[in-house]
Amino acid sequence: MSNFSEESILNYLGPYKGDGSAVLRSLQLVQELLGYVPDSALDIIAKNSNVSRAEVYGVFTFYSDFRSTPPAKAVVKVCVAEACQASGSASLISELHDKGYDIHKGNIKDDIQMEQTFCLGNCALGPAAMVNGAPIGRATCAKIFAATSAVTA
């Protein structure tokens, strides 16, 4: 995934050339293409959007979705918001912690990365989780690892 050229990114961002209002979308497109936003892409986006690198960096750091390093094969989002707290997310999170995953740090272990999120909109079937975009209701360790093994295999 780290093999990319300036041309390929510029090609991808083509429709937004000179559009200063497309910084967020450009970052999203790069992340969609590469899985993360490498530092050099900030310069490419700045040039393409005709804004300063500082502005691009500002947008990049504001939004929690963006990552500066490649993600694991399986990215697990675990909800830490109120409705899931009421449904026992704390014990799920501590079980995951015992298995070596700190959702607050988002460390990678065995091609799996677990991250906290505030609400997945599945608040009546908590604790809620999501593995590479696929939702898991009434989440347990067993359900989560069954889903991750399907994508890391």
Place this chain on the structure above:
Amino acid sequence: MTKVFVPMDSAALSMGANEVAQAITDQATKSGLDVTVVRNGSRGMLWLEPLVEVETEAGRIGYANVSADQIPDLIATGLLSGSSHDSCLGLVEELDFLKNQTRITFARVGVTDPLSLVDYEANGGLKGLRNAIAMTPAKIVDEVTDSGLRGRGGAGFPAGIKWKTVLNTESDQKYICCNADEGDSGTFADRMLMEGDPFTLIEGMIIAGIAVGATQGLIYVRSEYPHAIDVLNQAIQIAIEHKVLGTSVLGSEFSFNLEVRVGAGSYVCGEETAMLESLEGKRGMVRAKPPIPALVGLFGKPTVINNVMTLAAVPMILADGAASYQSFGVDRSRGTQVFQLAGNILRGGIVELPFGITLGDLVNKVGGGTHSGRPVKTVQIGGPLGAYLGVESWDVPMGYESLAEVGGMLGHGGIVIFDDTVNMAKQARFAMEFCAEESCGKCTPCRIGSTRGVEVIDRIVAGEEQAKNLELLEDLCEVMTDGSLCAMGGLTPLPVRSALKLFPADFGIKVEVK
């Protein structure tokens, strides 16, 4: 041919609905059965998901909590003819939970195929838009004003007045922005409507465009809703192909284009001015008001910003008239509200009812109390910035003003239920922590106060100089309330203060709380 419905709503998917749909198709092929699997939205009875329905002459028969490995057995015992089985619920529409509701905004959700425009029209869709096309813009705005529809995003501002402001503002370009950044924990109605009946939202936005003279619409959806984004994009494509969207809406002189924009994991972008900044590709920093977005909105142009639920109520208002919608509700809370029962709740999901049902009835009678079976200790209404209420508020009717009277806030209509194992000091601390995490950083009380708030609560719980620290917390809450531009900093004190007032013992408080 037998029609079988398996929801493709995210909540249903989270319980294995895709696997169930696949198993039904596989089994039908294997046994040479003539079955069509329709992927509908969810009925909103989320504790029953995956809820499989079979169309019979008597009506649609439901089967609850179906799993893929049950399918061969279910089909062998007559699922396709609606025969009884342990998981059989009988006629879905006769279930108390559904039967006792007034489904207006959610009338089609779970009933129709979300991506079938034919289904949509056959069930009353596009009637409102056709009526609107035949009316003057001012008359459309009057209808919406007369209906009493108020913003469902939380602030409850009368939708018609907002529209009128945009209509009366001269500009070469105006925008309709749908706020679908449903970030409040305990709310999922926007997501379910977008996944289960996207054409309703699209129709509502086109009507808004015709009413105020806007030709471009944008739907700002949070990235945590990948499935809703996918369904909306497909629905927009279908609407374009059928000339519902585009240069000549349903053959009229009106033009309306619509685009989905995706958020990037920021709660504060649900605040309307932060959302505008984000739509302009910037950091989601809150703007000062005035000027209001209706005058100076997206790219400085007059902009209608409405929540999904607000815009989705519009087609029905234009189809059946303002008086019909206005006839529901209490006082100044007119129409229906889509309540969402969430958290530790036995029967969680969507409850659409006229305003006025009491909180206690909603939680206990409709929701059946907690999922854990333990007593309810508290409920939080209106998301992370909403107040905690105790069981002494059971008799409060659900409405904007009635909730405000007891220090609560309706917000987006989400209700999170907690049982008696919850520690309210932890919840208060979390409210401050969440604010620190999600603050855009523009206002000092919000940016710094939230971090100080966590520390002060920790000191109170640790029993350090409680009287002094309680005074400090109160002072901090006051500064945050009065000194923040938006609800992020301004309302974070609401859950904190209410938790402290209702459950001082959880904070280990030995002195009296004022």
